[in-house]
Amino acid sequence: xxxxxxxxxxxxxxxxxxxxxxxxxxxxxxxxxxxxxxxxxxxxxxxxxxxxxxxxxxxxxxxxxxxxxxxxxxxxxxxxxxxxxxxxxxxxxxxxxxxxxxxxxxxxxxxxxxxxxxxxxxxxxxxxxxxxxxxxxxxxxxxxxxxxxxxxxxxxxxxxxxxxxxxxxxxxxxxxxxxxxxxxxxxxxxxxxxxxxxxxxxxxxxxxxxxxxxxxxxxxxxxxxxxxxxxxxxxxxxxxxxxxxxxxxxxxxxxxxxxxxxxxxxxxxxxxxxxxxxxxxxxxxxxxxxxxxxxxxxxxxxxxxxxxxxxxxxxxxxxxxxxxxxxxxxxxxxxxxxxxxxxxxxxxx
Amino acid sequence: xxxxxxxxxxxxxxxxxxxxxxxxxxxxxxxxxxxxxxxxxxxxxxxxxxxxxxxxxxxxxxxxxxxxxxxxxxxx
Numbered sequence: 001x002x003x004x005x006x007x008x009x010x011x012x013x014x015x016x017x018x019x020x021x022x023x024x025x026x027x028x029x030x031x032x033x034x035x036x037x038x039x040x041x042x043x044x045x046x047x048x049x050x051x052x053x054x055x056x057x058x059x060x061x062x063x064x065x066x067x068x069x070x071x072x073x074x075x076x077x078x079x080x081x082x083x084x085x086x087x088x089x090x091x092x093x094x095x096x097x098x099x100x101x102x103x104x105x106x107x108x109x110x111x112x113x114x115x116x117x118x119x120x121x122x123x124x125x126x127x128x129x130x131x132x133x134x135x136x137x138x139x140x141x142x143x144x145x146x147x148x149x150x151x152x153x154x155x156x157x158x159x160x161x162x163x164x165x166x167x168x169x170x171x172x173x174x175x176x177x178x179x180x181x182x183x184x185x186x187x188x189x190x191x192x193x194x195x196x197x198x199x200x201x202x203x204x205x206x207x208x209x210x211x212x213x214x215x216x217x218x219x220x221x222x223x224x225x226x227x228x229x230x231x232x233x234x235x236x237x238x239x240x241x242x243x244x245x246x247x248x249x250x251x252x253x254x255x256x257x258x259x260x261x262x263x264x265x266x267x268x269x270x271x272x273x274x275x276x277x278x279x280x281x282x283x284x285x286x287x288x289x290x291x292x293x294x295x296x297x298x299x300x301x302x303x304x305x306x307x308x309x310x311x312x313x314x315x316x317x318x319x320x321x322x323x324x325x326x327x328x329x330x331x332x333x334x335x336x337x338x339x340x341x342x343x344x345x346x347x348x349x
Numbered sequence: 350x351x352x353x354x355x356x357x358x359x360x361x362x363x364x365x366x367x368x369x370x371x372x373x374x375x376x377x378x379x380x381x382x383x384x385x386x387x388x389x390x391x392x393x394x395x396x397x398x399x400x401x402x403x404x405x406x407x408x409x410x411x412x413x414x415x416x417x418x419x420x421x422x423x424x425x
Contacts, residue, residue: 023385059385062367094385097370123373216352218377218418219360225415233361235350236388282387288403289390295403305411317350329353337359343414344361345407346351347388348371 003049004159007076008037009086009102011095015055020279023094025057027068029075036144040085043148047156052079059278062094069105076106083155084110088117088147089124091139091319096124104128113158117147120173121322129173133158136171139319228342231309233332235317235325236283236290236349237275238266247316249276255315255328257335260308265294277318278349290347309341317348351376362413364388364406368423378413379423380406 012022016035033041033050041048054075061068076084084106086099096118103114108131117135118124125134133154137147150171157164167174183190190207197204222228239247245256266287273283273290288294291312300308313332317325336344352375354361362378365371366388371379382388389403413424 020386059366062370063384065369093370094367097367101369123370126373127369214352215375215421216356216377218420219355219358221360221417222415225411228414230411230414233350233354278386280386282390282392285392286390286399289387289392289399292389292403292407295389295400295407298400298404299407299411304408315350325350326353329350330357332350333354333357333359333361336354337357341359343411344351344354344359345410345414346354346361346363347382348351348363348365349385349388 004044004047004083004155005051005079005081006040006048006083006085007052007054007079007081008033008040008050009054009056009072009084009099010034010036011061011089011092011098012055012057013095014087015053017055017057020277021281023057023059023279025055026060027054027056027071027075029054039144039148040152044152044156048083048152050085051081052076056098058092058094058098061098065097065101068098069102072102073105073109076112077110081112082159084112084114085151085155086114086116088135088137088144088151089119089122090137090141090143091119091121093123096122097127098124100124100128100132100134103132103134107132113155115151115155115158117151125173130176133164133172133175136173222343225305226303227306229307229309229340230296230305230343230345231336231341232260232291232293232296232312232345232347233336234291234312234314234347235275235320236278236314236347237273237316237318238271238283238287238291238312238314239274241270241272243272243274247274247314249274249316250318251320251324252316252318253324255313255332257311257313259311260293261310263293264297266291275316275318275349277316283349290349292345292347296345305343309336309339360414362410362424364410372421372423375421377418377421378416379421380409380413381423381425382406
């Protein structure tokens with residue numbers, strides 16, 4: 001049997017180069033499998049052979065998606081594979097964006113089937129689910145064992161051009177494609193049955209989910225900046241040294257509010273980051289690099305805006321559940337509005 | 350989070366290094382940051398220059414808060 005030649009895309013972590021301190025490394029290529037690439041080969045029962053692994057740091061990839069794309073395309077093209085496989089990225093946002101974007105590029109520009117996998121909260125899903133098959137995973141690597149066989153099975157079907165089942169059966173994110181099928185009962189009958197179930201409070205599955213575009217209407221702009229009260233908010237985890245309220249480094253369960261009245265500069269002696277998802281060296285050295293208090297004070301003094309709000313709000317946005325983040329944002333917004341704040345500068349890492 | 354703040358009626362600008370993610374999550378006002386681990390700083394330059402960079406980023410962010418927009422906008 002002919003083996004399927006695979007090029008595998010990994011970040012620095014799964015590529016066994018290092019953690020956040022290595023997130024800045026530019027793309028590199030290695031022949032053969034690396035790390036989870038071995039597992040991929042094993043789960044395919046030896047049908048898939050990873051002929052090349054492309055590795056790139058998460059920060060480098062996320063900040064230079066457009067620039068690394070031609071490099072990845074060239075390295076993939078060089079070895080003429082049957083399949084391009086990225087990740088899985090689970091809930092890692094930067095990695096997911098890179099996996100989705102690279103898969104889309106390889107499939108569209110080189111015509112090589114591509115597959116990746118990630119968690120539903122990953123922004124990479126929206127970036128590429130319409131163009132490629134993205135298998136749904138849990139939010140951590142604990143799900144690895146379950147996901148690989150699914151990816152292998154789906155990839156095999158794509159390569160064999162076997163008909164692919166509905167998203168729920170195969171475990172991938174809906175691509176927005178409509179397929180004609182012959183149903184046992186006609187539409188009116190199915191609709192009435194569904195309605196009856198709904199009236200009885202029984203579970204039912206809609207045949208046409210209404211897409212929810214959660215966009216927010218832009219708020220009215222600040223009319224007189226010279227009188228406006230501006231607040232700083234960050235998900236970058238800047239907290240007083242020692243993290244007194246113990247904001248978690250990962251999936252934070254809370255947000256906090258700290259007094260900055262009379263403080264003109266955040267020093268590394270008094271503040272630090274509690275965030276577990278980026279290299280903390282720069283923020284710990286000078287926390288203004290994440291929460292720009294010193295520059296905000298200069299602009300306040302200059303009269304560019306009226307006044308800086310006396311507190312800042314902070315949480316850690318690292319694999320934090322979307323529902324929690326939405327709640328924190330809503331509550332912080334309400335509190336700031338009540339306190340007469342007119343505009344918010346929000347920094348994210 | 351920034352989207353929810355804007356939803357209660359407060360203009361909010363997101364300073365973020367990965368603009369495509371900011372767009373995907375639905376932020377209305379976006380300013381591109383320096384880099385992921387130091388969005389409002391640059392450890393490679395002198396302190397004085399770094400503060401200037403930070404000041405300029407904030408000026409851009411303030412401009413975003415004062416701009417009337419109809420849709421998601423990346424402020425350059």
